[in-house]
Amino acid sequence: MAQTEHYILNMGPQHPSTHGVLRVKVELDGERIVHCTPVMGYLHRGIEKLMESRTYTQCVPFTDRLDYVSSMNNNWAFCGAVEKLAGIEVPERAEYIRVICAELNRIASHQVFIGSLLIDLGAATGMIYAFRDREKVLDLFNIICGARMTCHYIRIGGVIKDAQDEFLKETQKFVDYVPQMLQEYDNLFTGNEIFMERLKGTSIITKEDALRFNMSGPNIRASGHEYDIRKIDSYGVYDRFDFQVPTGTKGDNWDRYRIRFEEIRESARIIQQALDSIPAGPYMAKVPKVLKPAKGDVYHRVENTRGELGFYIVSDGTTKPYRVHIHRPSFINLQALDTMCKGLLLADAVAAYATVDPLMGEVDC
Amino acid sequence: MWGKGLIEGMRVTWKHFWGKKETVYYPEEKLPMTERFRGGHLVLDEKKCIGCKLCAMGCPNAAIEVTVEVDENKKRHPVKYVHDLGRCLYCDLCIEACPSKCISWDKNYEAASYFKEDMKYDAVAECRGREKQ
Ligand code: SF4
Numbered sequence: 001m002a003q004t005e006h007y008i009l010n011m012g013p014q015h016p017s018t019h020g021v022l023r024v025k026v027e028l029d030g031e032r033i034v035h036c037t038p039v040m041g042y043l044h045r046g047i048e049k050l051m052e053s054r055t056y057t058q059c060v061p062f063t064d065r066l067d068y069v070s071s072m073n074n075n076w077a078f079c080g081a082v083e084k085l086a087g088i089e090v091p092e093r094a095e096y097i098r099v100i101c102a103e104l105n106r107i108a109s110h111q112v113f114i115g116s117l118l119i120d121l122g123a124a125t126g127m128i129y130a131f132r133d134r135e136k137v138l139d140l141f142n143i144i145c146g147a148r149m150t151c152h153y154i155r156i157g158g159v160i161k162d163a164q165d166e167f168l169k170e171t172q173k174f175v176d177y178v179p180q181m182l183q184e185y186d187n188l189f190t191g192n193e194i195f196m197e198r199l200k201g202t203s204i205i206t207k208e209d210a211l212r213f214n215m216s217g218p219n220i221r222a223s224g225h226e227y228d229i230r231k232i233d234s235y236g237v238y239d240r241f242d243f244q245v246p247t248g249t250k251g252d253n254w255d256r257y258r259i260r261f262e263e264i265r266e267s268a269r270i271i272q273q274a275l276d277s278i279p280a281g282p283y284m285a286k287v288p289k290v291l292k293p294a295k296g297d298v299y300h301r302v303e304n305t306r307g308e309l310g311f312y313i314v315s316d317g318t319t320k321p322y323r324v325h326i327h328r329p330s331f332i333n334l335q336a337l338d339t340m341c342k343g344l345l346l347a348d349a350v351a352a353y354a355t356v357d358p359l360m361g362e363v364d365c
Numbered sequence: 366m367w368g369k370g371l372i373e374g375m376r377v378t379w380k381h382f383w384g385k386k387e388t389v390y391y392p393e394e395k396l397p398m399t400e401r402f403r404g405g406h407l408v409l410d411e412k413k414c415i416g417c418k419l420c421a422m423g424c425p426n427a428a429i430e431v432t433v434e435v436d437e438n439k440k441r442h443p444v445k446y447v448h449d450l451g452r453c454l455y456c457d458l459c460i461e462a463c464p465s466k467c468i469s470w471d472k473n474y475e476a477a478s479y480f481k482e483d484m485k486y487d488a489v490a491e492c493r494g495r496e497k498q
């Protein structure tokens with residue numbers, strides 16, 4: 001009798017559709033996936049270890065390099081942790097600027113998600129539209145802090161430079177443009193039948209599975225679990241804004257796509273409210289030049305664009321952290337890949353990677 | 366109806382075919398950089414620099430190496446100020462640390478080079494070159 005063997009295929013680490021240097025070992029039975037194992041570590045830079053030999057202030061630029069498409073949120077998570085540890089009170093205006101920047105960054109990051117999902121499904125044109133609009137956000141960052149991706153703008157105690165009128169005006173222009181932008185996306189690809197059929201009902205993660213894997217962010221919300229740090233453990237001034245947390249029902253690829261789409265709309269709403277009520281005043285607290293938090297440890301988490309990003313910092317009373325551990329949402333979300341892909345066709349695995357939206361800078365850290 | 370979405374998408378593409386261009390013809394045409402832009406070489410004002418090395422100490426990635434000389438009046442001067450672009454995070458911490466505000470960015474974003482060695486330059490030499498001109 002003829003015997004068949006499972007075929008092992010390596011996707012990545014230099015495959016164009018694996019979003020950075022992710023390698024996935026796929027075990028195939030014909031076209032069907034039996035097993036897939038993500039292999040990580042190709043982008044490991046040892047950021048946690050590097051931070052142990054840097055002062056608290058010097059650690060902040062390294063957080064930019066974790067999730068490099070939403071650096072503002074990363075900066076905020078680390079700075080928030082140090083502020084908690086050292087008991088620093090952040091001025092009102094800084095909190096508002098932080099919210100504006102973080103939400104702008106969420107929009108930019110979701111546009112990368114939409115763009116890369118489209119290009120993975122073969123729709124290169126659609127990707128150009130998403131990246132064109134992301135460019136508008138990056139230009140805003142360029143105005144406020146002088147960098148487009150590795151912002152290093154949110155600092156311990158506030159923000160490093162005040163938001164100029166030019167920035168606020170341009171942000172208002174962008175927020176006004178958001179509904180038109182989303183309408184165009186809807187016309188261009190959301191309504192596209194091929195796109196729908198590729199995504200609907202594929203790679204389902206049930207709510208139970210999502211909880212079992214400890215997923216967070218849009219991925220768990222797509223499975224119907226309303227889990228958003230901005231609501232359940234509010235930080236900054238998020239409790240002052242009125243916004244919805246979009247949730248899905250099935251937890252398939254389509255839900256994961258729609259959730260991010262709706263989040264762009266909600267982020268724009270938050271930015272609008274923040275722009276309307278931003279107070280005047282100082283943008284930086286009085287932080288000692290040599291920062292020496294008292295002995296102790298702290299955990300602070302924020303809702304990053306990919307889920308719950310947390311920093312656990314242990315201080316030994318010196319200028320440098322004794323230990324830093326980073327709870328990275330991409331790393332944890334990626335564990336669900338095997339469950340998502342089992343039994344699917346190989347081509348659908350590509351869509352599954354794209355909708356989990358892992359970022360290798362954060363996975364490998 | 367199956368295919369309606371496809372036609373709608375075509376309409377969007379078609380509209381942009383005749384619309385305004387979003388890109389520029391780089392390198393013939395270059396976009397201006399913003400006032401706060403961080404990038405390029407560090408422009409050092411040699412006369413203002415007091416050789417305190419706070420910039421090098423503030424750098425998280427050891428990208429700056431300053432060699433200082435003390436003259437007969439016990440004043441400190443930089444004789445060499447090597448900045449390694451390959452290590453630089455463009456984080457601005459050096460500029461923020463400088464007490465005499467004598468360094469700034471030249472805002473040139475075309476920093477790519479063929480060889481690793483070309484990523485190092487001496488800011489003091491560049492400063493003297495500028496003064497000669
Ligand atoms: S920008 Fe940052 S990394 Fe670069 S030289 Fe200055 S302090 Fe060092």
Ligand code: SF4
Pocket residue numbers: 413414415416417418419420421431443462463464465466467468
């Ligand atoms: S911090 Fe400023 S003054 Fe001090 S050595 Fe550096 S450039 Fe010179």
